[in-house]
Amino acid sequence: MDPRAETSPASDRVPVASRAVKAGATLFRQSCVADAIYFVSMGSFKVFRTAEDGYEQVLCFVGAAELLGYDALCTHSHPTEALALEDSRVCVVPLHELFALGQATPAFDRMLHLAVSRQLTRHGEVTDVMAAVAAEVRLARFLLNLSARMQARGQSPRRLLLRMCRRDIASHLGVAHETVSRSFTALADLGYLQVRNREVEIHYLPALIEFARSTRGSSEDLMNQARCRASKADEVGTAGAMSRESEALVALKALSKEAGHGSFSGGKPAARMRASAGA
Amino acid sequence: MDPRAETSPASDRVPVASRAVKAGATLFRQSCVADAIYFVSMGSFKVFRTAEDGYEQVLCFVGAAELLGYDALCTHSHPTEALALEDSRVCVVPLHELFALGQATPAFDRMLHLAVSRQLTRHGEVTDVMAAVAAEVRLARFLLNLSARMQARGQSPRRLLLRMCRRDIASHLGVAHETVSRSFTALADLGYLQVRNREVEIHYLPALIEFARSTRGSSEDLMNQARCRASKADEVGTAGAMSRESEALVALKALSKEAGHGSFSGGKPAARMRASAGA
DNA sequence: CGGTGACTTGACCAGGTTCAATACCCGTGG
DNA sequence: CCACGGGTATTGAACCTGGTCAAGTCACCG
Numbered sequence: 001m002d003p004r005a006e007t008s009p010a011s012d013r014v015p016v017a018s019r020a021v022k023a024g025a026t027l028f029r030q031s032c033v034a035d036a037i038y039f040v041s042m043g044s045f046k047v048f049r050t051a052e053d054g055y056e057q058v059l060c061f062v063g064a065a066e067l068l069g070y071d072a073l074c075t076h077s078h079p080t081e082a083l084a085l086e087d088s089r090v091c092v093v094p095l096h097e098l099f100a101l102g103q104a105t106p107a108f109d110r111m112l113h114l115a116v117s118r119q120l121t122r123h124g125e126v127t128d129v130m131a132a133v134a135a136e137v138r139l140a141r142f143l144l145n146l147s148a149r150m151q152a153r154g155q156s157p158r159r160l161l162l163r164m165c166r167r168d169i170a171s172h173l174g175v176a177h178e179t180v181s182r183s184f185t186a187l188a189d190l191g192y193l194q195v196r197n198r199e200v201e202i203h204y205l206p207a208l209i210e211f212a213r214s215t216r217g218s219s220e221d222l223m224n225q226a227r228c229r230a231s232k233a234d235e236v237g238t239a240g241a242m243s244r245e246s247e248a249l250v251a252l253k254a255l256s257k258e259a260g261h262g263s264f265s266g267g268k269p270a271a272r273m274r275a276s277a278g279a
Numbered sequence: 280m281d282p283r284a285e286t287s288p289a290s291d292r293v294p295v296a297s298r299a300v301k302a303g304a305t306l307f308r309q310s311c312v313a314d315a316i317y318f319v320s321m322g323s324f325k326v327f328r329t330a331e332d333g334y335e336q337v338l339c340f341v342g343a344a345e346l347l348g349y350d351a352l353c354t355h356s357h358p359t360e361a362l363a364l365e366d367s368r369v370c371v372v373p374l375h376e377l378f379a380l381g382q383a384t385p386a387f388d389r390m391l392h393l394a395v396s397r398q399l400t401r402h403g404e405v406t407d408v409m410a411a412v413a414a415e416v417r418l419a420r421f422l423l424n425l426s427a428r429m430q431a432r433g434q435s436p437r438r439l440l441l442r443m444c445r446r447d448i449a450s451h452l453g454v455a456h457e458t459v460s461r462s463f464t465a466l467a468d469l470g471y472l473q474v475r476n477r478e479v480e481i482h483y484l485p486a487l488i489e490f491a492r493s494t495r496g497s498s499e500d501l502m503n504q505a506r507c508r509a510s511k512a513d514e515v516g517t518a519g520a521m522s523r524e525s526e527a528l529v530a531l532k533a534l535s536k537e538a539g540h541g542s543f544s545g546g547k548p549a550a551r552m553r554a555s556a557g558a
Numbered sequence: 559c560g561g562t563g564a565c566t567t568g569a570c571c572a573g574g575t576t577c578a579a580t581a582c583c584c585g586t587g588g
Numbered sequence: 589c590c591a592c593g594g595g596t597a598t599t600g601a602a603c604c605t606g607g608t609c610a611a612g613t614c615a616c617c618g
Contacts, residue, residue: 049403056495057410071403072397079403090597099392103385110378110471116395117352124338124350124358130409131453133607135574166597174410174453197583198596202377215334230582264295268527412575414606445565455607460566476565478616559618566613575604580595588590 007166017092021045027068027082027090034072037095039115040064041096043088047080048171058172060126061164063149067115069160130174130208133215138173139183142213143193146204159206164199187211296371300324306347306361306369315373318394319343322367323442326359327450337450339405340364340443342428346394352377364442409453412494417452418462419491422472427483427530437484441477466490 014187018041021027030050041181044063062068068090073194076095086106093101094205102109118228132138143160151157162169170177184195194201202208300306306317309329317478323342331334338359347369351357355374372380381388401548404424411417420438432438441448449456463474471487473480481487 047345049407051494052492053494057407059406071396071399074393074400079400099385099389102388102392106378106382109381109388112392113378113381113395114353116392116399117350120350120399120402121353121358123399123406126406127338127402127409128336130406131450133573159508163596177596178576178598179574182574185598213331215330215332218544279473365598412605444563456564457566457608461606464566562615562617564613564615566611568609568611569609570610572607573605576602578600580599582595583595584593585594588593 008210013032019090019092021084021090023084023086023088025084028078030078030081033076033077034069034076034095037070037073037089038068038082040066040068041089041091044085045082045088046085046168047082047163049080058164058168060122061168061172065155066122067119070116070119079205121229126172129151129172132212135173135175135179136183136186137212137214138175138186140167140178140192140208142169142173143187143200143202144209144212146207157207158202160200160202161276162200238264298369298371299401300363300367300369302363302367303362306363307351307357309357309360311357313355313357313374314346314491315350315371316349316377317347317361319345319347320368320370323364324367325364325443325447326361327382327447328359335450336449337443338450339401340447343432345401346398349395349398354378366398398525405451408451412490414452414454414458415462415465416493418459419456419466419471419487421448421452422466422479422481423488423491426484437481439479439481443478 021043027045028034041064042064044061045068046058046060047068048056048058050180062082068082069078069082073095083265102112106197129138130147131142132141146160146162147157150160166171166180170180173180175183187193187208190207190211191203193213195205300322306324312432319341321341324347325337325338325405326347327335327337340360347361348357350359352374381391406418408420408424411420425439425441425547429439435438444457446456449459452459454462465489466472467474469486469490470482472482519552519554
């Protein structure tokens with residue numbers, strides 16, 4: 001199921017090259033001929049597109065165990081650009097070997113399909129994030145996405161180290177970067193998390209999840225409800241940080257279970273939109 | 280390259296069932312176990328997700344020659360729901376046969392990968408659409424997407440019959456459905472197109488493309504520039520509708536060429552975002 | 559004919575973009 | 589060591605687009 005678990009065996013069996021990419025380096029450029037697809041084995045990338053006027057739209061961030069450059073398969077030219085946000089490492093699968101590899105190694109083919117499927121699922125989540133109404137909700141969903149991916153990777157879902165700058169986040173969320181700053185402080189003021197530059201510590205995860213669930217509603221109502229939850233959390237919190245933490249873990253586990261598997265695909269609040277009136 | 284061109288041969292060679300889906304019928308439901316993936320051979324679907332509060336987020340619209348339900352592969356449960364917007368027909372590939380089929384029929388495997396890749400590319404375009412600043416630009420990009428897909432399918436890129444209601448478009452674009460209405464009339468007032476209920480006729484395609492290119496800029500400036508282009512178009516237009524039309528075709532052809540292939544992936548304005556300042 | 563749903567249009571308010579100024583972090587070089 | 593500069597982040601203020609609410613039209617249908 002988990003591609004990461006399989007990449008190593010696969011790369012043992014077949015001659016795939018591993019390649020290091022330094023922070024800030026470009027893995028492949030927009031509209032260049034594609035000669036390979038990549039599995040991220042370490043680090044993280046931002047995938048974006050640059051318009052003629054120079055503005056760049058960040059499509060997604062990809063981390064370890066994820067696929068990169070697959071969308072170039074159909075055109076043999078990369079519709080996007082991938083840039084390493086930190087020192088990273090990727091497995092390179094040359095295109096001219098791809099199909100042969102799939103035929104020769106069924107396990108590889110299967111793994112590839114699963115990885116792509118997961119990537120497709122992730123894109124649905126990205127849409128969810130961008131579909132949220134309020135800017136704070138978008139940011140909250142984005143952070144929860146990261147958090148869940150961290151957890152799926154066996155790391156702490158509460159301490160996040162953002163590899164990307166505010167501007168990139170802003171582009172990804174579809175808001176101005178000033179708004180990202182404001183939303184960060186808003187979420188911090190609510191007591192959900194603490195921000196120190198690119199370090200984010202989520203304090204009370206269930207409340208953040210509940211907050212991210214919000215669909216529309218003037219952010220005034222939103223913030224009021226949020227404040228209520230926050231004060232409730234405080235009561236518990238003063239009682240003991242320990243109980244608060246365990247509560248978060250329980251909620252998170254429930255969420256994961258709800259999602260159907262260990263990862264987080266679809267487990268996230270499941271998007272919302274302003275346009276479509278319910279029922 | 281074109282999956283559609285291959286589905287017939289593939290479905291000849293392998294025992295895939297064809298299934299009719301009536302307008303309004305659901306192909307598969309959210310969070311139900313997935314037992315197959317589908318190729319749309321006729322008609323169109325909307326793919327969406329329903330939140331607990333009943334609001335539905337439209338992720339994308341898929342038409343003939345496209346893939347459906349592939350994202351369920353990794354979880355074996357559909358993260359989304361697909362509903363036929365018109366009487367449609369799909370090829371059904373049962374999951375338990377999928378990998379065997381790919382191994383037995385390399386052409387099928389190859390076709391599948393290409394189709395998925397194209398789907399992934401399309402998701403990038405969707406992001407582009409939602410990333411646009413002004414509502415009218417979003418709508419313009421959406422229409423251009425449709426137009427290009429129509430053309431790739433050999434139909435007229437200037438006459439569109441929208442299969443979905445305003446509300447669905449709104450959800451997909453991330454705006455209120457009232458705004459969709461307003462944007463339609465705005466684009467019509469600019470002389471770019473004509474709207475009669477769900478019939479849309481694009482009058483001057485190059486101008487619409489230029490309009491969709493717009494990144495930020497208060498919609499006031501936008502509309503002014505647009506008006507200039509519109510009046511210029513009128514001059515040409517009064518000179519002769521014929522020359523105007525040919526101009527549109529030339530521009531479109533140039534666009535397709537720029538995109539690298541007959542379809543439209545990445546050929547579209549290539550998104551834009553408010554957040555990231557250029558350079 | 560009343561009812562329902564899709565679509566359009568108008569008016570108002572608020573959230574977010576924009577512009578501008580400041581603070582911060584960090585590597586470079588005086 | 590501190591000054592300097594560039595990139596990054598935060599904060600403030602003002603304008604404006606688009607969301608929301610509300611009314612009204614049109615088409616279809618029981």
